[in-house]
Amino acid sequence: MRNSTNQRAEDYPPCMVGSALANLWLRLLTVLVVLFLVAACSSSGESSPSDSGQTDIASALNSMLEPSGSGVLLRVPDGLDSTVVPATFTRNDIYPPTQMYVNPPQCTGTANESATDGYVSMQGFVIDFCSDSSPPPDGNGQLAGVDPFLEAAVGVVVGTQLKKFDSGIYYPTDSNSTDKRCRWNGSSYDCPGSDGKGGAGSADGKGCDVNQVDAPGPDGLKLVSDPTCRCEAKLSGNGWADWIDHWLKYASNHPGILPQYTYFTGNDTNTPYNESGGQAGKAPMFAMDWSSCWVSDINDLVALQNAFWRTRETWFNGLVPQAPDGQRDPTNQEGMKYYWGWNETPVSKSIDSSPSNWDSIVVKLPAGVKTISELSPSARSRLSSTLDGFVKDNSIPLGKPQDAYVLTLTESQSDGNSDVWQRKFSCQPYDFNADGGKLKINYLANSDQASDGKGACWLSS
Numbered sequence: 163m164r165n166s167t168n169q170r171a172e173d174y175p176p177c178m179v180g181s182a183l184a185n186l187w188l189r190l191l192t193v194l195v196v197l198f199l200v201a202a203c204s205s206s207g208e209s210s211p212s213d214s215g216q217t218d219i220a221s222a223l224n225s226m227l228e229p230s231g232s233g234v235l236l237r238v239p240d241g242l243d244s245t246v247v248p249a250t251f252t253r254n255d256i257y258p259p260t261q262m263y264v265n266p267p268q269c270t271g272t273a274n275e276s277a278t279d280g281y282v283s284m285q286g287f288v289i290d291f292c293s294d295s296s297p298p299p300d301g302n303g304q305l306a307g308v309d310p311f312l313e314a315a316v317g318v319v320v321g322t323q324l325k326k327f328d329s330g331i332y333y334p335t336d337s338n339s340t341d342k343r344c345r346w347n348g349s350s351y352d353c354p355g356s357d358g359k360g361g362a363g364s365a366d367g368k369g370c371d372v373n374q375v376d377a378p379g380p381d382g383l384k385l386v387s388d389p390t391c392r393c394e395a396k397l398s399g400n401g402w403a404d405w406i407d408h409w410l411k412y413a414s415n416h417p418g419i420l421p422q423y424t425y426f427t428g429n430d431t432n433t434p435y436n437e438s439g440g441q442a443g444k445a446p447m448f449a450m451d452w453s454s455c456w457v458s459d460i461n462d463l464v465a466l467q468n469a470f471w472r473t474r475e476t477w478f479n480g481l482v483p484q485a486p487d488g489q490r491d492p493t494n495q496e497g498m499k500y501y502w503g504w505n506e507t508p509v510s511k512s513i514d515s516s517p518s519n520w521d522s523i524v525v526k527l528p529a530g531v532k533t534i535s536e537l538s539p540s541a542r543s544r545l546s547s548t549l550d551g552f553v554k555d556n557s558i559p560l561g562k563p564q565d566a567y568v569l570t571l572t573e574s575q576s577d578g579n580s581d582v583w584q585r586k587f588s589c590q591p592y593d594f595n596a597d598g599g600k601l602k603i604n605y606l607a608n609s610d611q612a613s614d615g616k617g618a619c620w621l622s623s
Contacts, residue, residue: 215588216608217617219521220569223587226321229255233460235327236504236524236571237513238263238317239552244340244363246508249320251332252585255464258471258503259529259573259583262317264310266292267336267502268448268482276481279446281422284482311483311499314537314545315526316552319569319587323519331367332463333506335450335470340508342451343369346389367508368392368456373420375453377412385409386455393455393466402466406473409453413445416452425449426477435480436490436497444479447502454506467505472581474501495575498583499529517556522587523568523621525549525603529583532572534592534603546599553601553621560601563618568603589619 216224226232233253240247240263252261269292277285320327333339340363344353353372354361362369370391376384385408387394397405410431415423429443450470457463475492478501489496513519525545527534534542549568552558559565570590576582591605601621608617 215570215590215605215619217569217589217606217619218608218615219567220587220589220617220619223319223321223521223569226324227252227254227585227587229253232321232324234319234321234521235324235507235509235513236262236317236319236526237509238265238315239514239555240265242341242358242363243511244359245365245511246329246340246363246367247511247514248337248340248367248506249327249509249513250504251328251460251463251507252505253460253464254584255468256505257468257582258501259498260311260501260503261573261585262315262524262526262571263336263504264313264315266310268292270309270311270483270486270500276484279448279482280441280444280479281424281446308540308544309486312528312538313541314528314534314548315524316545316548317524317526318513318517318520319522319524319571320513320519321521323521326519327509327513329366329508329510330458331456331508332458332460333454333456334463334467335454335505336448336502337454337456337506338371338451339363339367339369339456339506343367343371343391345369351389363508367506371452371454373416373452375409375413375416375449377409377414377453379408379412383408385453391455393457393462395462398462398465402462402469403473405466406469406477410477413449413453423449429477431476434475434492435478436492440475441479441481445477446479446482448482449477450502463505471501471503493580495530495580498580503529503583515556517558521567522619523549523552523558523566524571524587525568525590526571527573529573530575532574534570534590539597542594542597543599546594546597546601549594549601549621550599558621561620561622563604563606563620566621567619568621569619589617591619 223234226234231253233251235249235251237249250261341354341358343362344351345362345365352361354363368390374391376386378384383394383396385394386392397408410426413426415421425445426443433440435441435444480490483500485497485500491497569587571585571587573583573585576584589605592603594601600623604620604622606612606618608615
């Protein structure tokens, strides 16, 4: 909290202003108090209003996020041991929220997970993957697990070294690009084994999902243009909306493997998924995995990812994941959170072991959440544990700004357009000891004399 800096002497009672001289002294005293408070806040690690949690690195990354900027890569550790691993390319002309992977993305942890994905029973899946160990499912089979869409994600951001890791291969959605796609070797497909190794992940990430939906149309066009599952450029019209239209019209199940999935047969594109009948004939979110293809141009990535997002009410049935009761409206902020908003760019696995190439560790807050303190106590505790584990797994020394640099990434709706979400990096000082944790995020403002005008944001114990 800060005292107002625009208090006027004239606002004080007459008994406090007996003369013009007293008035002058009061003005001077007010200025001195304000300067003292600003200096005190800066020295204690809090940001002054002019700094707004910015450092030189945060400002540089925010410039990269501009639509005219180079963009950045976000990477969340996932345990994959493939040659290439998935990262997300993001920039502020990409509009959907939740730009960093959440785990497990199929779940909401609110006892609202659907018993079906619209086609098959999901009860066993929900019990196995979405429940939390404490408390267990109750007698009605309801769960009280963790909602990943309300949790902070921890990863890294690569901006300065973007060209070193940018593969030029972009899937506009979640796509299992490095663990469940088959690589075309010129005559046949090499698919990943039961251990997840092999396939496209053992090469460059170009490939077709083991359940790939091609959606062949009467004109001979498919969603993909070649055996590597490159997106069909002939469907790029209207900002790639033609690709979405083709998907809705001609998508069919993968022959002989998934005969039960007949989306979008009988699909009512005019009824939102939160209304009665709005789920019929539409698809769960993982349909993007099976249908996604890759492009080699950033502008095509942006356009196709936004096309999926703008048309979500026409193809998504709102069942996997399922927003909590009362929040399933896809047009309000809470309902929008339950969307797989990340894309996939296959990058060298060396990104995970190259801290020198990271611009910063990233704490990505849930869409619409502005500060770490807004997270629930349990979410803050889990964030502290995740950060602690990340630091230990990567042998990152604590206490020095350049060794344990950390920034917070927030997502908020753009003014005047609720469908447009924008991202921003900043430093949010926070002491996790209050939540039973061991770490602290420290902030040195740009204006602090000790920062050389650069500012800093780092983890310490």
